[in-house]
Amino acid sequence: MALYIPNASPIPLEEAQRLVLATVRPLPLASIPLSRAYGYCLADPVLSDHNVPMYDRSTVDGYALRAEDVKWASRSTPVKLNTIEEIPAGHIPEKQIAPGMASRIMTGAPIPKGADAVVKVEETEIGEDEGRSSVWIYRSVTAGESILRKGADVEEGTIILPEGTFIGPVEAGLLSTFGVGVVPVYDKPKVGILSTGSELLPVDQQISPGKHRDSNGVMLAGQVRAAGGDPVYLGIVQDHPEELEKRITEALQQVDVLVTSGGVSMGDYDFLGNTFEKIGAKVVFWKTLIRPGMPALFGTWQDKPIFALAGNPASSYVNAWLYLLPAIRRMCGRRNPLPQRLTGICDEPIAMMPMPHTRFLRGFAYISSSGELRVKIARKQASGILSSFLESNCLVRVPGEKGYAAGERVEMDLIGTLGESVCP
Amino acid sequence: MALYIPNASPIPLEEAQRLVLATVRPLPLASIPLSRAYGYCLADPVLSDHNVPMYDRSTVDGYALRAEDVKWASRSTPVKLNTIEEIPAGHIPEKQIAPGMASRIMTGAPIPKGADAVVKVEETEIGEDEGRSSVWIYRSVTAGESILRKGADVEEGTIILPEGTFIGPVEAGLLSTFGVGVVPVYDKPKVGILSTGSELLPVDQQISPGKHRDSNGVMLAGQVRAAGGDPVYLGIVQDHPEELEKRITEALQQVDVLVTSGGVSMGDYDFLGNTFEKIGAKVVFWKTLIRPGMPALFGTWQDKPIFALAGNPASSYVNAWLYLLPAIRRMCGRRNPLPQRLTGICDEPIAMMPMPHTRFLRGFAYISSSGELRVKIARKQASGILSSFLESNCLVRVPGEKGYAAGERVEMDLIGTLGESVCP
Numbered sequence: 116m117a118l119y120i121p122n123a124s125p126i127p128l129e130e131a132q133r134l135v136l137a138t139v140r141p142l143p144l145a146s147i148p149l150s151r152a153y154g155y156c157l158a159d160p161v162l163s164d165h166n167v168p169m170y171d172r173s174t175v176d177g178y179a180l181r182a183e184d185v186k187w188a189s190r191s192t193p194v195k196l197n198t199i200e201e202i203p204a205g206h207i208p209e210k211q212i213a214p215g216m217a218s219r220i221m222t223g224a225p226i227p228k229g230a231d232a233v234v235k236v237e238e239t240e241i242g243e244d245e246g247r248s249s250v251w252i253y254r255s256v257t258a259g260e261s262i263l264r265k266g267a268d269v270e271e272g273t274i275i276l277p278e279g280t281f282i283g284p285v286e287a288g289l290l291s292t293f294g295v296g297v298v299p300v301y302d303k304p305k306v307g308i309l310s311t312g313s314e315l316l317p318v319d320q321q322i323s324p325g326k327h328r329d330s331n332g333v334m335l336a337g338q339v340r341a342a343g344g345d346p347v348y349l350g351i352v353q354d355h356p357e358e359l360e361k362r363i364t365e366a367l368q369q370v371d372v373l374v375t376s377g378g379v380s381m382g383d384y385d386f387l388g389n390t391f392e393k394i395g396a397k398v399v400f401w402k403t404l405i406r407p408g409m410p411a412l413f414g415t416w417q418d419k420p421i422f423a424l425a426g427n428p429a430s431s432y433v434n435a436w437l438y439l440l441p442a443i444r445r446m447c448g449r450r451n452p453l454p455q456r457l458t459g460i461c462d463e464p465i466a467m468m469p470m471p472h473t474r475f476l477r478g479f480a481y482i483s484s485s486g487e488l489r490v491k492i493a494r495k496q497a498s499g500i501l502s503s504f505l506e507s508n509c510l511v512r513v514p515g516e517k518g519y520a521a522g523e524r525v526e527m528d529l530i531g532t533l534g535e536s537v538c539p
Numbered sequence: 540m541a542l543y544i545p546n547a548s549p550i551p552l553e554e555a556q557r558l559v560l561a562t563v564r565p566l567p568l569a570s571i572p573l574s575r576a577y578g579y580c581l582a583d584p585v586l587s588d589h590n591v592p593m594y595d596r597s598t599v600d601g602y603a604l605r606a607e608d609v610k611w612a613s614r615s616t617p618v619k620l621n622t623i624e625e626i627p628a629g630h631i632p633e634k635q636i637a638p639g640m641a642s643r644i645m646t647g648a649p650i651p652k653g654a655d656a657v658v659k660v661e662e663t664e665i666g667e668d669e670g671r672s673s674v675w676i677y678r679s680v681t682a683g684e685s686i687l688r689k690g691a692d693v694e695e696g697t698i699i700l701p702e703g704t705f706i707g708p709v710e711a712g713l714l715s716t717f718g719v720g721v722v723p724v725y726d727k728p729k730v731g732i733l734s735t736g737s738e739l740l741p742v743d744q745q746i747s748p749g750k751h752r753d754s755n756g757v758m759l760a761g762q763v764r765a766a767g768g769d770p771v772y773l774g775i776v777q778d779h780p781e782e783l784e785k786r787i788t789e790a791l792q793q794v795d796v797l798v799t800s801g802g803v804s805m806g807d808y809d810f811l812g813n814t815f816e817k818i819g820a821k822v823v824f825w826k827t828l829i830r831p832g833m834p835a836l837f838g839t840w841q842d843k844p845i846f847a848l849a850g851n852p853a854s855s856y857v858n859a860w861l862y863l864l865p866a867i868r869r870m871c872g873r874r875n876p877l878p879q880r881l882t883g884i885c886d887e888p889i890a891m892m893p894m895p896h897t898r899f900l901r902g903f904a905y906i907s908s909s910g911e912l913r914v915k916i917a918r919k920q921a922s923g924i925l926s927s928f929l930e931s932n933c934l935v936r937v938p939g940e941k942g943y944a945a946g947e948r949v950e951m952d953l954i955g956t957l958g959e960s961v962c963p
Contacts, residue, residue, distance in 0.1 A: 149742055150772055153761045165746060167926075174851065174923050203778065205738030207749045222850060223738050225749055263923040275926065283955075284761030285928040288754035288852060292925070296742040314629030314647050318573055318720040322589060325631045325649055330712035337577045337708030348574055354627065426646060427598065428712060457906040457957065482881040486948055488910050499598050499647075499687040501716070502591070502699065504709040524910055531707075532956055533881065 125402035142302040155300035156448035161276040166266035179230035180217040233261035279450035301448030307370035312377040331376040342440040377426030407498035408434040428501035459488035467518035477507035549826035566726040579724035580872035585700040590690035603654035604641040657685035703874035725872030731794035755800040766864040801850030831922035852925035883912035891942035901931035
């Protein structure tokens with residue numbers, strides 16, 4: 116029997132996020148080839164089973180030698196050394212460098228015994244000698260120069276990538292280095308997205324009076340994808356209880372998470388609330404103390420998380436940002452699923468009526484020429500307005516009790532990147 | 540005949556980036572369903588062909604009424620109005636609101652004629668009357684309250700998404716709003732990645748003396764994917780001229796861009812340089828004034844861009860960041876393909892020998908509690924070291940002429956996000 120709480124009081128944001136993260140858990144493990152592992156999270160730590168590099172290695176093309184031998188070398192007083200070997204990358208040197216000797220060495224090749232430095236080929240010239248190979252050295256070097264020491268990159272026996280690491284380009288490179296060709300990862304959740312509302316039309320239909328095309332569906336799909344999930348847009352359901360129950364039941368069989376938008380506010384609640392009750396879902400919370408998006412239902416059905424988000428586009432976006440995406444990141448195995456808050460400085464005053472809600476204002480965050488993170492609040496903030504997200508890259512958090520004066524510090528979540536946004 | 544320039548002088552970074560962007564161009568257009576358009580760039584501007592919303596619309600569930608009628612309404616002095624209609628979302632109101640009347644209205648439904656405000660259902664109570672529907676209103680409202688005006692989100696006839704717009708969640712939502720179910724985009728370049736070097740082993744092989752596994756291949760694939768390209772890892776080629784020529788020729792038939800790593804520095808140049816000459820490629824530049832990664836060849840073969848990057852992992856990463864990824868973004872149709880520079884403040888002094896090169900130091904950028912963008916330079920900077928990228932999220936640019944004192948302003952490129960990086 117469902118816990119039916121249509122009149123439950125709204126709970127604070129932090130409590131709601133805590134409940135979401137306490138409810139969802141990482142998905143079962145999968146093993147995927149390294150070439151497809153980008154964007155997944157590691158399900159096991161990766162230990163370095165050898166030093167990187169495994170041997171002292173040359174970082175340049177040149178001559179391996181004893182620094183002592185070329186202490187006085189310069190353009191005007193070059194030093195001649197006998198060359199005894201050529202060491203291409205991938206080969207092991209066979210000869211030892213004794214005083215007066217050098218070996219030609221390529222980038223990445225192991226340093227021969229006896230040598231303690233490498234001089235770049237640009238600072239040398241091949242000598243002419245009677246039958247013996249030799250080289251003129253035009254520069255002195257210090258011991259260790261142009262040598263990458265064994266273990267300097269990664270030492271053997273360290274946890275180089277802990278469990279939960281997001282696999283980006285560098286992580287993929289290190290997995291390859293340590294021979295992890297099949298990567299243990301957490302699976303990506305399949306997230307079903309249903310848009311509810313009799314006013315909604317699919318993208319390929321002509322608009323008619325009182326109707327508009329569904330924008331939340333693809334928007335939520337994009338948010339889910341950016342957070343690492345695998346979105347499945349399931350289309351539109353009209354406000355008919357039987358239809359809603361049928362579609363939600365079908366959806367829950369197919370996906371790991373179900374998200375709906377619309378039909379969750381005061382007047383509409385009965386639609387979704389009754390449906391969840393009927394199918395035996397458990398409601399964890401229904402309203403949270405945020406704006407936009409106060410009504411936002413979170414529950415579970417057979418351990419599958421269900422998010423029923425407000426239908427206004429900005430409400431839906433903010434609900435997803437605060438509750439759905441952290442859940443997806445946690446299911447993907449990420450260590451820090453919550454968005455990180457940054458402190459910035461507001462360009463203009465933010466006037467606010469005192470209320471118990473935390474308000475989320477769209478804004479454009481930028482780094483000033485003096486190195487400050489500053490934010491300009493977007494002009495259009497109504498929850499029915501989507502377009503102002505186009506020139507926004509952050510959500511400024513305004514706690515219920517107050518507004519801010521210009522120049523005061525504010526907290527924000529970055530929803531876009533600082534680097535790629537267009538300065539207004 | 541190829542322009543063979545093994546001894547050409549290194550050119551400045553900005554000149555090299557200019558040459559790359561002047562050479563590559565966006566790929567041909569593709570038409571893809573909106574559900575798959577996330578991450579592509581628009582090849583045509585999108586014009587709003589109607590107002591959003593199309594009609595004045597209620598932003599709450601409640602009662603549409605005349606603000607004048609409830610001027611004195613409060614909890615202690617409620618005002619009773621006759622309810623004449625119920626307007627669900629998706630329906631057109633049929634009745635006009637005259638003085639003393641109200642209509643039940645759902646979120647998103649059109650405002651009926653005569654009404655100029657909506658009171659939330661929470662501030663009302665259904666009245667009891669002799670056969671007539673009525674409602675008690677417990678609060679006064681100002682004219683316009685809880686109404687989203689026609690065109691308030693997007694006005695008809697504006698360019699809402701210009702050509703070159705990157706399609707993220709909000710852009711996808713707006714494409715849906717305007718009925719763009721099949722989206723004109725620039726295709727994503729197929730980027731072939733070849734790792735060269737006889738010291739390299741594939742990920743699934745045991746390491747042997749003098750050899751190590753290729754890490755650049757999957758690392759570059761990850762960078763390419765993050766920039767919007769479609770990477771194809773083509774494996775390892777040994778340092779054999781015939782094999783190299785064969786593999787490069789094969790690769791160039793299959794892909795839109797070819798990237799190699801390794802075999803491009805002084806001693807190795809002949810391998811790649813001769814190969815490019817033999818196949819009739821045109822070399823645009825070979826070395827640029829940056830560190831790490833001074834040798835980095837850029838050229839074309841039958842208009843297909845070729846990047847031959849240095850083999851050291853940090854060199855390869857920085858080369859790709861500065862030259863390859865901007866080329867990919869441009870080919871994807873992005874308006875601003877170059878990484879944006881941010882100004883931050885360095886935590887510690889940066890000591891540097893004067894040299895003509897622009898140095899790129901790995902660092903961790905963070906926002907301090909006072910709202911400053913600050914940066915801590917990573918300890919390990921050798922070009923052979925990859926692991927220090929794990930705790931870095933930026934590349935600090937140090938121009939050739941100088942270092943910095945602690946607290947001085949420095950310029951940096953963000954290579955990770957501020958929000959998601961782990962504070963050290």
